[in-house]
Each structure stands twice: as C-alpha cells, then as structure tokens.
Amino acid sequence: MFIGHYAVAFASKRFAPRTSLGGWLVVALILDLLWPVLVLLDMEHVRIEPGNTAFTPLNFVSYPISHSLVAAIGWASLLAILYYVITRYRAGSVVLWFGVVSHWLLDFITHRPDMPLYPSGPLLGLGLWDYPMATVIVEALIYAIGVWIYLRVTRTQDKIGHWGLWLFVIVVVLFYVANIFSPPPPGVKEILVVAIPFVWLLIAWAWWVDRHREARTG
Numbered sequence: 001m002f003i004g005h006y007a008v009a010f011a012s013k014r015f016a017p018r019t020s021l022g023g024w025l026v027v028a029l030i031l032d033l034l035w036p037v038l039v040l041l042d043m044e045h046v047r048i049e050p051g052n053t054a055f056t057p058l059n060f061v062s063y064p065i066s067h068s069l070v071a072a073i074g075w076a077s078l079l080a081i082l083y084y085v086i087t088r089y090r091a092g093s094v095v096l097w098f099g100v101v102s103h104w105l106l107d108f109i110t111h112r113p114d115m116p117l118y119p120s121g122p123l124l125g126l127g128l129w130d131y132p133m134a135t136v137i138v139e140a141l142i143y144a145i146g147v148w149i150y151l152r153v154t155r156t157q158d159k160i161g162h163w164g165l166w167l168f169v170i171v172v173v174l175f176y177v178a179n180i181f182s183p184p185p186p187g188v189k190e191i192l193v194v195a196i197p198f199v200w201l202l203i204a205w206a207w208w209v210d211r212h213r214e215a216r217t218g
Contacts, residue, residue, distance in 0.1 A: 011146045011149045028100075108124055165209045
C-alpha cells in the first residue's frame with residue numbers, strides 16, 4: 001500500500017496533535033524507509049519482475065528485518081519507548097506504536113503472500129494488488145478519510161498552511177498515479193536513487209506545512 005500509509009499519518013494528528021505531520025509521516029513509512037537501506041546492505045532482497053502482481057512489478061523476495069510482523073512490532077516498541085523517553089508525550093508514543101504496526105497490516109491487505117509473520121516464518125498477504133481497480137478505490141478512500149480527519153482537527157494559520165497542504169495532497173496523488181502507469185524501472189538501484197529522496201522531500205514538506213497549521217480546540 002502507498003497512499004494508505006500517508007492516510008495513517010494524516011489521521012494520527014487526531015490522536016496526538018502535538019507531533020508534526022512530518023513526524024507522523026516518518027512513523028507511517030518507517031518500514032519502507034528502513035527497507036532500502038537493508039537492500040543496499042544486501043540484507044534484504046527485491047527483484048523487478050513485471051507481472052509479479054497486476055499492480056507492481058516488484059517481487060519482494062526477502063525483507064524479514066523491515067517487514068515481518070514481529071520485526072514491525074519490535075521497531076514500533078523501540079521507537080515508542082525512545083519517543084516517550086525524549087518527549088514524555090504518552091499519547092504520541094501510543095499512536096506511534098500503532099502507526100508503525102499499521103504499516104504491516106496495510107501491506108498485508110495489498111501484497112500477495114510475501115509478508116513474513118516472523119523471520120523465516122510463514123508468508124501472508126491478501127493479494128489486493130492483483131485487482132488494480134479495487135486497489136485504487138480502497139487506497140483512494142483511505143487517503144480521503146485521512147486527509148479529511150487532518151482537516152477536521154487542524155486549521156490553517158496562513159496561506160502556506162492552506163495552499164501548501166493542498167499542493168502536498170495533490171502531489172502525493174500524482175506520485176501515486178505516476179507509479180501506477182510508469183513502465184517497470186530498469187533496476188532496483190534506480191528505484192532507491194529516485195524514489196527514496198523524493199519521499200524524504202515529502203516528509204520535509206509535510207513538516208513545513210504542519211508548522212503553518214494549528215490544532216483546533218473544542
């Protein structure tokens with residue numbers, strides 16, 4: 001799942017408004033941010049195989065450290081504890097834990113059975129990616145709900161908080177659409193070189209926009 005993770009970041013502001021939207025985006029995407037590092041270190045593996053699913057040409061051969069359920073729970077617990085020690089923000093720590101684990105649950109819905117329960121354990125996945133139209137509908141609905149929640153719990157302070165947010169929402173959608181219709185990438189490294197810096201740019205953008213919005217009261 002792609003924009004579904006962004007929806008989790010938007011919705012997280014409802015339950016822990018003191019944390020920046022950029023921070024919640026890191027939380028929602030943390031497993032995907034760890035994954036490329038582990039691929040480059042040859043600790044996890046992916047291949048480009050057009051037709052692997054109807055929605056993506058990527059074959060996630062092995063990613064137990066970043067994407068097994070047990071690993072996700074471990075990362076969530078570690079980060080939640082560190083966050084609480086640093087901030088003493090209990091609500092933020094709890095939402096962070098669920099945000100990290102939600103990544104595995106959303107991927108479980110979309111992926112074919114390639115999501116490990118634990119390293120060397122059984123592989124799970126409901127395979128929504130084999131149905132592109134259903135995938136787009138489900139993700140678009142989740143994304144719309146996430147944005148709606150964020151708009152309900154925050155209000156703009158200036159034009160950056162208004163137009164910067166809507167431009168961000170649109171760019172994420174355009175990135176999603178481009179990912180659907182683009183031809184298979186020439187290699188794995190090309191994915192990492194282009195996509196990962198762009199994701200970090202989106203995180204910085206979300207942090208910047210959120211600084212120009214404030215939590216609603218009442």
